[in-house]
Amino acid sequence: MNSREQIAAVVMILVLNCMAKATVVDVPSDQPTIKAAISAAADGDTVLVADGMYLENVQIRTKKIVLASQFILDGSTDHILNTIINGSAPSSSDTGSCIIIAGSAASQSVVRGFTITGGTGTRWLDISDSHIYREGGGILIEAENVKVYDNIIANNAATDVSGSSSAGGGGIRCGFGSAEFIHNVIAYNQGRYGSGLVAFHSPVVIKNNVVFANTGSQTYGGAGLWIWGGEFLSTIVNNTIANNTTTNNGGGISVRDHTVALVNNIVYGNTATSGSQIYGGSGATINASCCDVQGGYSGTGNMDQPPSFAAPNFLLSDASPCVDAGNPETAYNDPEDLGNPGFAKAPAKGAVRNDMGCYGGPLAIDFPLSTAPSISVINNPVQFDSIGVGGKDTTVIRLAKAGYGNVTIDSVRFLNHPPTALSAITPLPHLWGLGRSDSVLISWQSQSEEKMIDTALVYHNDQSVGNPIIVELRGKSCCKSCGDASGDQTVDISDVVYLIAYIFSGGSAPSPLLAGDANCDSIVDISDVVYLIAYIFSGGLAPCAMCK
Numbered sequence: 001m002n003s004r005e006q007i008a009a010v011v012m013i014l015v016l017n018c019m020a021k022a023t024v025v026d027v028p029s030d031q032p033t034i035k036a037a038i039s040a041a042a043d044g045d046t047v048l049v050a051d052g053m054y055l056e057n058v059q060i061r062t063k064k065i066v067l068a069s070q071f072i073l074d075g076s077t078d079h080i081l082n083t084i085i086n087g088s089a090p091s092s093s094d095t096g097s098c099i100i101i102a103g104s105a106a107s108q109s110v111v112r113g114f115t116i117t118g119g120t121g122t123r124w125l126d127i128s129d130s131h132i133y134r135e136g137g138g139i140l141i142e143a144e145n146v147k148v149y150d151n152i153i154a155n156n157a158a159t160d161v162s163g164s165s166s167a168g169g170g171g172i173r174c175g176f177g178s179a180e181f182i183h184n185v186i187a188y189n190q191g192r193y194g195s196g197l198v199a200f201h202s203p204v205v206i207k208n209n210v211v212f213a214n215t216g217s218q219t220y221g222g223a224g225l226w227i228w229g230g231e232f233l234s235t236i237v238n239n240t241i242a243n244n245t246t247t248n249n250g251g252g253i254s255v256r257d258h259t260v261a262l263v264n265n266i267v268y269g270n271t272a273t274s275g276s277q278i279y280g281g282s283g284a285t286i287n288a289s290c291c292d293v294q295g296g297y298s299g300t301g302n303m304d305q306p307p308s309f310a311a312p313n314f315l316l317s318d319a320s321p322c323v324d325a326g327n328p329e330t331a332y333n334d335p336e337d338l339g340n341p342g343f344a345k346a347p348a349k350g351a352v353r354n355d356m357g358c359y360g361g362p363l364a365i366d367f368p369l370s371t372a373p374s375i376s377v378i379n380n381p382v383q384f385d386s387i388g389v390g391g392k393d394t395t396v397i398r399l400a401k402a403g404y405g406n407v408t409i410d411s412v413r414f415l416n417h418p419p420t421a422l423s424a425i426t427p428l429p430h431l432w433g434l435g436r437s438d439s440v441l442i443s444w445q446s447q448s449e450e451k452m453i454d455t456a457l458v459y460h461n462d463q464s465v466g467n468p469i470i471v472e473l474r475g476k477s478c479c480k481s482c483g484d485a486s487g488d489q490t491v492d493i494s495d496v497v498y499l500i501a502y503i504f505s506g507g508s509a510p511s512p513l514l515a516g517d518a519n520c521d522s523i524v525d526i527s528d529v530v531y532l533i534a535y536i537f538s539g540g541l542a543p544c545a546m547c548k
Contacts, residue, residue: 023041023042023045023046024045024046024047024048025037025040025041025045025046025047025048026048026050027047027048027049027050027054028050028052029050033054033056034047034049034054034056034058034067034085035056035058035059037049038058038059038060038065038067041063041065042063043063043064043065043105044063044064044065045063045065045066046065046066046067046068047065047066047067047068048068048069048070048072048073049067049068049069049070049083049114050069050070050083051069051070051078051079051082051083052082052083052084053084053086054083054084054085054086055086055088055089056085056086056087056098057087057090057091057095057096057097057098057099057100057119058085058098058099058100059099059100059101059102060099060100060101060102060106060109061100061101061102061103061105061106062103062105062106063105063106064105064106064107064108064109065109065110066109066110066112067099067109067110067111067112068110068111068112068113069083069112069113069114070083070113071083071112071113071150072112072113077366077367079113080113080114080115080150080151080152081115081152082115083113083114083115084114084115084116084117085098085099085114085115085116085117086098086117086118087099087116087117087118087119087120087137087138087156088117088118088119088120090120093120093160094122094123095122095123096119096120096121096122096137097119097120097121097122097135097136097137097138097139097140098116098117098118098119098137098138098139098156099111099116099119099138099139099140100122100136100139100140101139101140101141101142101143101146102140102141102142102143103142103143104143104144106143106146107143107144107145107146107177108144108145108146108147109143109146109147110146110147110148110149111139111146111147111148111149111151112147112148112149112150112151113149113150113151114151114152115151115152115154116138116139116151116152116153116154116156117138117152117153117154117155117156118155118156119136119137119138119139119156119157119158120134120137120156120157120158120160121134121135121136121137121140121156121157121158121159121160121167121169121170121173121191122134122135122136122140123163123164124136124140124142124173124175126165126175126200127176128176128200128201128229131164131165132163132164132165133164133165133166133167133168134158134159134160134161134164134166134167134168135158135167135168135169135173135175135198136158136169136172136173136198137156137157137158137169137170137171137189137190137191138153138154138156138170138171138172138189139153139171139172139173140169140172140173141172141173141174141175141177141179141202142174142175142176142177143177144177144178145178145179145180146174146177146178146179146180147179147180147182148172148179148180148181148182148184149180149181149182149183149184150182150183150184151183151184151185152184152185152187153171153172153184153185153186153187153189154171154185154186154187154188154189155187155188155189155406156170156171156189156190157170157189157190157191158170158173158190158191158192159190159191159192159216161192166192166193166219166220167191167192167193168191168192168193168194168195168198168217168219168220168226169191169193169194169197169198169226170189170190170191170194170195170196170214170216171186171187171189171191171195171196171197171214172186172196172197172198173194173197173198173200174197174198174199174200174202174204175198175199175200175201175202176200176201176202177202178202178203178204179199179202179204179205180204180205180206180207181197181204181205181206181207181209182205182206182207182208182209182363183207183208183209183363183365183367184209184210185209185210185367186209186210186211186212186214187210187211187212187213187214188213188214188215188406189214190214190215190216191214191216191217192216192217192218192219192220193217193219193220193221193222193226193248194217194220194222194225194226194254195214195215195216195217195222195223195224195226195244195246196211196214196223196224196225196226196244197211197224197225197226198222198226198228199225199226199227199228199234199258200226200228200229200230201228201229201230201232202230202232202234203230203232203233203234204227204234204235205234205235205237206225206234206235206236206237206239207235207236207237207238207239207361207363208237208238208239208358208361208363208364208365209239209240209358210239210240210242210313210314210358210367211224211225211239211240211241211242211244211252212224212240212241212242212243212244212314213243213244213245214244214245215244215245215246216246217246217247217248217250217254218246218247218248219248220248220254221246221248221249221250221254221272221275221279222246222248222249222250222253222254222279223244223245223246223250223251223252223270223272224241224244224250224251224252224253224270225241225252225253225254226250226254227253227254227255227256227258227260228254228255228256228257228258228281229256229257229258230257230258231257231258231259231283232258232259233258233259233260233261234258234259234260234261235260235261235263236253236260236261236262236263236265237261237262237263237264237265237332237361238263238264238265238326238332238354238356238357238358238360238361238363238364239265239266239357239358240265240266240314240357240358240359241253241265241266241267241268241270242266242267242268242269242270242314243269243270244270244271245270245271245272246271246272246273247272247273248272248273249272249273249274249275249279249281250272250275250278250279251270251271251272251275251276251277251279252267252270252276252277252278253267253277253278253279254275254279254281255278255279255280255281255284255285255286256280256281256282256283256284257281257282257283257284258283258284258285259284259285259286259287260284260285260286260287261287262278262286262287262288262289262291262299263288263289263290263291263326263327263332264290264291264326264327264332264354264355264356264357264360264361265288265291265292265293265356265357266291266292266307266314266322266356266357266358267291267292267293267294267297268292268293268294268306268307269294270294276294276295277293277294277295277297278293278297287299288302289301289302289327290302290325290326290327290354290356291303291356292304292305292307292321292322292325292356292357301325301326301327303321303325305321305322306321307320307321307322307356307357308320308321308322313367314357314358314359315347315359316349316355316357316359318349318350320349322355322356322357322360323349323350323355324349324350324351324353324354324355325353325354325355325356326353326354326355326356326360326361327354328353328354331362332354332361332362333352333353333354333361333362334348334352334353334354334355334360334361334362334364335348335352335362335364336352344364345364346366347359347364347365347366348360348361348364375399375400375407375432375460375462375465375469376399376400376465376469377397377398377399377400377458377469377471378398378399378400379396379397379398380471380472381471381472381473381474382395382396382397382442382456382471382472382473382474383395383474383475384444384452384473384474384475384476385475386475386476386477387444387446387475387476387477390445390446390447391445391446391477392443392444392445392446393443393444393475394425394441394442394443394444395441395442395444396439396440396441396442397412397439397440397442397456397458397471398438398439399432399438399439399440399458406431406432407431407432407460407461407462408429408430408431408432408460408461409426409428409429409430409432409438409440409458409459409460410428410429410459410460410461411424411428411429411459412424412428412440412442412456412457412458412459413456413457413459413468414454414455414456414457414473415454415455415456415457416453416454416455417444417452417454420445420447421444421445421446421447422442422443422444422445422454422456422473423442423443424440424441424442424443425441425442425443426439426440426441426442428440440458442456442473444473444475446477447477448477450476450477451474451475451476451477452473452474452475452476452477453473453474454472454473455470455471455472455473456470456471456472456473457469457470457471458470458471483495483516483517483518483528483531483532483535484510485498485499485502485510485516485518485524485528486498486510487510491518491532491535491536492536493536495516495518495532496529496532496533496536498510498516499516499524499528499529499532500529502516502524503524503525503526503529509524510524516528518531518532518535519531
């Protein structure tokens with residue numbers, strides 16, 4: 001058993017021991033949805049969610065619970081990637097956060113092991129100024145000692161200011177409470193302040209997170225982390241905060257009326273009009289040590305050197321100046337490789353002295369951070385339903401990807417049918433965020449009785465796979481007036497007489513011919529007479545029922 005398996009086994013024993021003292025509510029085996037499971041759970045219970053996409057906006061308000069994926073059982077990061085809370089379809093646009101944790105009864109709740117995406121924030125009363133703000137695209141917290149561990153919080157937005165004073169905390173908003181954020185990926189979120197994370201009048205602990213590619217924050221700044229108010233102390237240790245962008249101040253971190261201790265972080269590649277990496281506003285106290293900050297920052301052990309990432313997931317290269325450059329105190333050491341004493345266990349590098357950034361320190365883990373998406377088609381060929389001439393049918397090209405980096409579906413082209421027959425309903429170009437699956441909705445309008453055979457060419461910007469992706473399309477068209485052989489716009493006994501005359505007496509053929517195809521088998525024969533008689537006199541299936 002390797003060291004990771006040993007750790008997973010210990011974690012499982014501890015988790016199962018804790019679960020033995022409380023009830024576990026499984027989703028979907030015990031309850032069909034996360035909402036229903038939270039409602040059924042009692043204080044102290046665990047809501048354990050199986051892999052899948054959950055199109056929900058959930059709230060924890062009246063009890064302390066653990067909300068977790070099956071990551072807590074075996075430590076497999078596949079569960080993080082595959083257990084998705086998608087908040088993009090709220091019942092009310094005023095409550096668009098993926099997860100809300102609020103109220104004293106919800107204090108000490110835990111969220112662990114999910115991809116949290118598609119949230120649009122919640123209109124929320126700010127108790128400090130009695131104004132309404134839209135906040136917390138992914139997670140909104142107003143409770144004490146909340147723990148948010150091992151999640152991907154990405155492609156959420158709090159930007160809509162209608163009916164609100166402003167909007168922020170695209171990924172996370174913690175206000176008038178406290179929380180720990182450990183082992184999270186906070187990426188591609190948007191807000192008008194604190195696009196990645198807002199801590200407002202809240203002391204927070206932020207350790208071993210990746211905070212990158214969050215954008216916006218044009219109103220009050222702080223594209224990566226926005227920590228304002230309350231004169232509290234917040235601790236930020238061993239994080240990688242990179243490539244966040246704002247047209248205001250504080251690309252990486254913005255602090256005001258708050259004390260922040262920064263230790264062993266990489267803050268690099270962020271952009272802003274001022275304080276691109278770290279911005280200290282009025283009342284801010286920022287104590288930084290052993291950090292790699294682009295442009296430099298005062299403090300013991302700080303440096304300004306390109307961190308030399310080995311891969312898009314911000315793993316350090318062997319030659320990175322951030323290896324073994326963190327705080328030398330043993331309390332900050334990287335985990336030791338038990339098979340190679342004196343050296344750090346991967347993903348940390350070098351000796352056991354702390355590595356700056358998210359892969360260093362005693363909490364270092366290997367993040368499920370693959371920015372190379374490697375997309376593919378789930379349903380190939382794509383099957384349309386049978387439709388009548390002139391009718392329309394829509395279906396989806398279902399796509400999957402191995403990683404969770406952003407992809408843009410640029411266009412879809414069809415080889416054989418004219419644009420009036422086949423079209424993409426999903427507006428293109430279409431940005432595909434961090435969820436593991438997505439789809440493009442396409443429509444077919446039949447022009448005649450035919451088998452629909454075509455090929456869709458799906459163009460994209462994923463450089464790891466061929467372009468375009470080739471998708472086979474299949475469908476069938478049958479007459480829109482099946483069974484109306486006489487052409488009088490009704491299906492009745494006259495159509496039986498008409499078909500008998502055509503088949504046995506050389507009568508006129510139905511026009512169009514397949515108008516007599518009552519059973520939709522593409523042939524007009526005696527079986528259609530039998531079908532019509534059964535329909536008219538015996539309560540059989542309506543003509544062309546198989547074509548609908």
